[in-house]
Amino acid sequence: MTHEDVRRMIKSQNLHSMPAVWQACGWKTSCGCHICRPALNFYLLADWPQQYQDDPQSRFVNERKHANIQKDGTFSVVPRMWGGITTPDELRAIADAADKFAVPTVKVTGGQRIDLLGVKGEDLPAIWDDLNKAGMVSGHAYSKGLRTVKTCVGTDHCRFGTQDSTGLGIKLEKTLWGSWTPHKLKLGVSGCPRNCAEATCKDIGIVCVDSGYQISIGGAAGMDVRETTLLCQVPTEEEVMDVVKAVTQSYRENAKYLDRIYKWMDKVGREWIQQQVADLEIRAALVARFELSQSIYRKDPWAEHVVKSAPYEPLTTLTLEAAE
Numbered sequence: 001m002t003h004e005d006v007r008r009m010i011k012s013q014n015l016h017s018m019p020a021v022w023q024a025c026g027w028k029t030s031c032g033c034h035i036c037r038p039a040l041n042f043y044l045l046a047d048w049p050q051q052y053q054d055d056p057q058s059r060f061v062n063e064r065k066h067a068n069i070q071k072d073g074t075f076s077v078v079p080r081m082w083g084g085i086t087t088p089d090e091l092r093a094i095a096d097a098a099d100k101f102a103v104p105t106v107k108v109t110g111g112q113r114i115d116l117l118g119v120k121g122e123d124l125p126a127i128w129d130d131l132n133k134a135g136m137v138s139g140h141a142y143s144k145g146l147r148t149v150k151t152c153v154g155t156d157h158c159r160f161g162t163q164d165s166t167g168l169g170i171k172l173e174k175t176l177w178g179s180w181t182p183h184k185l186k187l188g189v190s191g192c193p194r195n196c197a198e199a200t201c202k203d204i205g206i207v208c209v210d211s212g213y214q215i216s217i218g219g220a221a222g223m224d225v226r227e228t229t230l231l232c233q234v235p236t237e238e239e240v241m242d243v244v245k246a247v248t249q250s251y252r253e254n255a256k257y258l259d260r261i262y263k264w265m266d267k268v269g270r271e272w273i274q275q276q277v278a279d280l281e282i283r284a285a286l287v288a289r290f291e292l293s294q295s296i297y298r299k300d301p302w303a304e305h306v307v308k309s310a311p312y313e314p315l316t317t318l319t320l321e322a323a324e
């Protein structure tokens with residue numbers, strides 16, 4: 001069976017648990033394996049947010065640890081910086097954490113935030129707690145989910161700006177953070193076609209123009225380099241928010257696990273995705289399902305870990321990381 005077959009079966013047969021899927025598929029390995037479990041966990045999570053409980057043991061090690069494991073066994077810690085904006089207080093808190101936990105490398109990332117590299121596993125809960133207390137949450141720099149929304153300064157500071165690209169980027173990041181998707185999801189918002197936020201090589205890119213917002217999808221700048229394809233142009237920020245939520249939800253509900261948006265679009269066609277967002281009834285239903293899922297699943301893993309005082313979990317064997 002293909003992944004798409006399995007997804008169809010999960011929906012048509014109302015399968016709400018991994019054992020139910022294994023049984024329906026006639027699985028030969030009783031508990032699944034390190035390849036099927038993360039995919040099934042995601043499909044069930046995406047399709048049944050109210051019925052299915054996330055299974056942390058079916059996640060790749062970076063998602064299970066809420067941090068990227070480095071080659072020497074230490075971890076990197078990346079707090080979220082909404083739309084790439086920070087404050088002196090946040091910067092002081094990051095500097096204090098770097099000093100306190102003897103972080104060897106502090107690096108500015110391509111996603112407009114700061115990476116603390118070389119944190120010891122046993123220090124993770126304490127450094128998260130310190131950053132949480134300074135008002136910061138996990139940047140999910142390790143997740144198959146929303147990473148960053150890169151912005152330019154737009155009308156706030158730039159003489160070429162046509163719209164408030166920074167404000168829109170912050171709104172988008174505050175709406176989408178904590179959402180799980182088939183692969184990582186990166187957004188960019190540029191204040192004019194000069195495109196300083198490189199929006200046209202993101203999974204979803206918005207380029208502001210005098211008459212509104214051009215929304216394009218399917219960019220990439222990794223193993224594959226792809227320019228986005230125009231999806232639609234809308235006149236208001238509210239419509240941008242709805243279209244982005246609808247595209248994200250459709251991607252979650254239909255794509256194969258570990259396919260970026262450009263791979264999904266190659267399979268279903270740009271026109272099919274366009275129809276989904278152009279039909280106002282379908283768009284509204286996608287938005288509603290996205291918001292329902294966010295209301296259940298959007299959590300800051302750092303805060304959760306600290307509140308529960310969960311013991312440090314040793315690494316297990318599920319370490320296979322996804323290819324791009």
Ligand code: SF4
Binds near residue numbers: 152165
């Ligand atoms: S993309 Fe346009 S608005 Fe944004 S910083 Fe560049 S020139 Fe200015």
